[in-house]
Amino acid sequence: MPELPEVETVKNDLAREITGRKVIRCAVFDGRVLKVSPAVFTGALKGKIFGRPARRAKAIVIPLAPDGYLVAQLGMTGRFFYRKFPLSGEESRDVKVTFELDNGCYLYYLDQRMFGRLIHARDLAEIPYLSAAGPEPLGDKFTVDYLAVALKSRKGPVKNLLLNQGFVAGLGNIYACEILFAAGIHPEQPAGSLSVPDLEKLHRHIRRVLREAIARRGTTLRDYRDASGKKGGFLEAIKVYGKKGRPCPGCGTSIVRIAQAGRSTFFCPACQKGPKIH
């Protein structure tokens, strides 16, 4: 489900609500979202105080006092829900882990498909996903020069490289499609064959699309919710993702769906020319 803008939104919500709160009780309802046994996990979390949550790639990193971290990878359908009152009945269907806090409120981790993980770590270096993540697209290290070097000699389609977290951290299927549409770049264009103007456009639109999506609190296609249970507002700004057969907002041509590396790609064959090398 969640790509950078959605994770950033949830992280900001959590920062407001749980920073400085102590975990009074922790209960696990399905250990498959953990990497250790429920007993080990709850033992590690009980009595800890949440520091201010941060985001790295698509992970939420919550420092714990006096030591350690809680790292959440939301996968496709993982989500946090912060509430003053306990969930009940239908609401609690996908609840996997519950944290009772010292202000009487509850933090829930829910996950329908259970591709997400809650990880307790003493040190962030223990988590390969974090070590392997490339530069943050909204950070200082993500420059046009970085793009030029990183893409050089890459033969694969540019769309696939955008999804590679080691190349740039945080993009997923929705924003990769939207960014390429905004930049006018064909998703099958070999990454290494992009011109300098294309690299500049790609860089600019990666940042612009992500910033706008964060401002609108992410995209809800179906499952995504923020930490108070609300949908994101970027759906109305989506131009191509999920819009096969609908007219391109730029030129009216029908949006096309193809599969790349086993995942759907949506694009406008008229506005996104190429691939130039075939």
Place this chain on the structure above:
DNA sequence: AGGTCGACCTGGCAGC
């Protein structure tokens, strides 16, 4: 080493 594919899960929806 770069790139692709299936597996991991549950559930909603289209089509028959």
Place this chain on the structure above:
DNA sequence: TGCTGCCAGGTCGACC
């Protein structure tokens, strides 16, 4: 009304 097959915001390990 079933039933079947396809699809889904991600990541990982196996393989070519």
